[in-house]
Amino acid sequence: MSTVTPIQPRSGFTRMDNDLYEALIGAELSGRELRVALAIHRQTAGYNMESACIAASYIAQMSGIRREDVSRAISELLRQGVINREGGSRSPIGFAPVGEWKIDKKNTHPNKPKGAPQCGVSSTSNVAFLPHNKERNTNTTPDGVVADAERQPVEPKATRQKLTVDACPYQAIVDLYHQALPELPAVAILNPGRKRTLQSRWRESDVHRDLGFWADYFFQVKTSDFLMGRVPGRNGSKAFRATFDWLIAPSNFVKVVEGNYHA
Template identity: 65%
Template sequence: MSNVFQLHASNPGGFTRMDNDLYGALIRADLSGRELRVALAIHRQTAGYNVPSARIAASYIAEMANIHREDVSRIIGELLRQRVIYREGGSKAPIGVSPANEWRIDAKNNRKTTTKKEPQCGVSTTSLVAFPPHNKDTNTSTTSDEVVVDAERQPDASPEKVSRTKQDACPHRAIVDLYHEILAELPGVALINKTRIQHLQSRWREHEAHRDLAFWREYFESVKASNFLMGKVEGRFGTKPFRASFDWLIAPRNFVKVVEGNYNA
């Protein structure tokens, strides 16, 4: 039995049209499974009703995509940052899917292919028996007691540990320098104390995209573009305007708010 059905305007179930270029772009997009589900939910609630954008509650997307409400807010922020979707204003403004040529998606599947190493043993051409290598063919070192030690098993020769340490190392000073360069009008940072180091390290490690100084430059530039965060908006009832600080910007909850544009403006 065929699973292909002809869709007509009188179809009681309805259907959503999708531009072929957009369809192809979504197939090729290096998005995570949850990011793709949220993007499709937004497309369903916009193109499905013949509108370019719409006000869609995160709770509604969570129900459609079967994802927790808190995770949906974070994923929306990631899709906004990667320009897959856009907002027409603040956090409650209409949202829609951006043209594919504007997307700036993070490279996720960047695992390098490596050639498989040949086994260090002699193989007979006339049998399937593998013979152990001769001592001269192994990478060994000798201790003072003339005991042969395999150098490859020494703990200091682990490239995985070296690369992991390098990857997780957060350039605290470079991030602070970017803050001073871009946000010179905000309070300066005189001391990089333990608390600030911990917050920066957490923000650096929590997502692959954050482990790039280009991300932090864009982050601080988005702060500079906000009159509210720069202290240029008068407070309510004549109170002193709010002005962001370095500690406020790197705190977990505030960091997410700024990335998603979900702060009181």
């Protein structure tokens, strides 16, 4: 009896290019990145399209991954060249040629062969035993009194290496803001307070430490009528218009990334 499950034409099926299939198998992607990549493939190749406009919320519904995590995974896949997109966060998305992928090496601690433990040998037994770390040589007098003790040298403890984080490119982020959003108030002074806030956003996630993420972030702002001041205020009040400081503030930053803002 065959163990191969036949394709059911009535329920539909999605064909995957062998090179792409094998590349996804061998790529060192995280679990979320791989699931998002498969969802993108389903929504493109599954409908005989090379690219498609796919909302992060729809992929979240398909995969069971939180929307903000889907957005981060998409940013990582874009950064590593697995997928491509011409334009901002709402432009069509599709797979890039396998030869153009630049996957991060996530396994930075390869397995190394374990060295054999040092053992002492007993003259009365064939069983090897580990030497005691407090053993030391002593000089004794004829009557058995210890005259002097030579301490074994103590090796210095290994110092922990701190993980270094790339410095925040403050001016580059401000330049992206000016390029994408010339309608909003310009940043005239990059003062210490703004630098501290930007650095906090930069260090919050690996996804944020990418200028491509910031370019998409400001593009997303540009597509919002509310954030751009194109929505009239209530009861004749002045329309709200986002500023650079408002966009990089912690709570507002999360709202924009998750699309959870409204008039």
